[in-house]
Amino acid sequence: xxxxxxxxxxxxxxxxxxxxxxxxxxxxxxxxxxxxxxxxxxxxxxxxxxxxxxxxxxxxxxxxxxxxxxxx
Amino acid sequence: xxxxxxxxxxxxxxxxxxxxxxxxxxxxxxxxxxxxxxxxxxxxxxxxxxxxxxxxxxxxxxxxxxxxxxxxxxxxxxxxxxxxxxxxxxxxxxxxxxxxxxxxxxxxxxxxxxxxxxxxxxxxxxxxxxxxxxxxxxxxxxxxxxxxxxxxxxxxxxxxxxxxxxxxxxxxxxxxxxxxxxxxxxxxxxxxxxxxxxxx
Numbered sequence: 001x002x003x004x005x006x007x008x009x010x011x012x013x014x015x016x017x018x019x020x021x022x023x024x025x026x027x028x029x030x031x032x033x034x035x036x037x038x039x040x041x042x043x044x045x046x047x048x049x050x051x052x053x054x055x056x057x058x059x060x061x062x063x064x065x066x067x068x069x070x071x072x
Numbered sequence: 073x074x075x076x077x078x079x080x081x082x083x084x085x086x087x088x089x090x091x092x093x094x095x096x097x098x099x100x101x102x103x104x105x106x107x108x109x110x111x112x113x114x115x116x117x118x119x120x121x122x123x124x125x126x127x128x129x130x131x132x133x134x135x136x137x138x139x140x141x142x143x144x145x146x147x148x149x150x151x152x153x154x155x156x157x158x159x160x161x162x163x164x165x166x167x168x169x170x171x172x173x174x175x176x177x178x179x180x181x182x183x184x185x186x187x188x189x190x191x192x193x194x195x196x197x198x199x200x201x202x203x204x205x206x207x208x209x210x211x212x213x214x215x216x217x218x219x220x221x222x223x224x225x226x227x228x229x230x231x232x233x234x235x236x237x238x239x240x241x242x243x244x245x246x247x248x249x250x251x252x253x254x255x256x257x258x259x260x261x262x263x264x265x266x267x268x269x270x271x272x
Binding site: 001002003004005006007008009010011014016019023026027029030031033034037041066067069 | 115123124128130153166180185189193194254257266
């Protein structure tokens with residue numbers, strides 16, 4: 001049980017260790033980036049649903065016709 | 073040329089041409105012919121126990137153009153995406169705007185929904201999803217990671233019975249020798265296997 005398993009396939013060497021400081025910072029940055037990307041994606045979906053409703057689609061129609069879009 | 077079950081020699085037997093040709097020459101030629109027909113080679117297997125990240129170095133080389141990664145999990149603490157970064161010399165490629173991907177998952181009858189998407193805006197590529205409740209599996213075919221040109225990959229997998237497919241690319245023209253797979257949250261318990269597709 002360790003943060004990182006590092007393997008060298010050519011020699012078979014295996015090292016188990018904790019995250020380095022740089023790796024911890026990268027993980028924190030990754031989490032922020034992902035949160036930001038998902039917020040953008042959520043807005044795109046909401047805008048699409050809003051557009052569909054402006055064209056007269058009901059929630060039931062959107063769920064039936066675009067189940068992926070309605071899974072917000 | 074057919075394979076012949078090898079005979080057993082005992083002390084005092086005289087080696088004959090017929091015995092040699094059948095047991096050594098013909099069987100060796102048969103086995104070589106069969107071995108040459110194998111299209112994929114096993115390169116590495118690694119077991120993971122509650123690890124958040126696995127770095128595999130020196131697995132990509134000029135010996136193969138395409139590779140298959142199979143990651144199966146038996147348990148995981150948290151539902152989360154898996155991400156990949158290519159690496160060389162023990163350093164991950166994590167530059168901004170270098171990975172793009174799109175994965176879709178089964179949503180309902182005849183419909184697919186987004187699992188994760190990035191239009192070349194990410195610093196890592198998504199290759200799958202793990203759940204805390206069940207076994208998951210992800211198969212990733214990677215094309216040209218050890219060539220100094222952009223690297224592509226395709227994905228298929230499932231979590232808790234929900235299938236997903238997709239793919240992505242890394243747009244940096246660098247030859248990589250390995251990769252890192254990271255759980256976006258929580259950790260991974262399971263097995264990672266890597267195979268190389270023979271070029272001919």
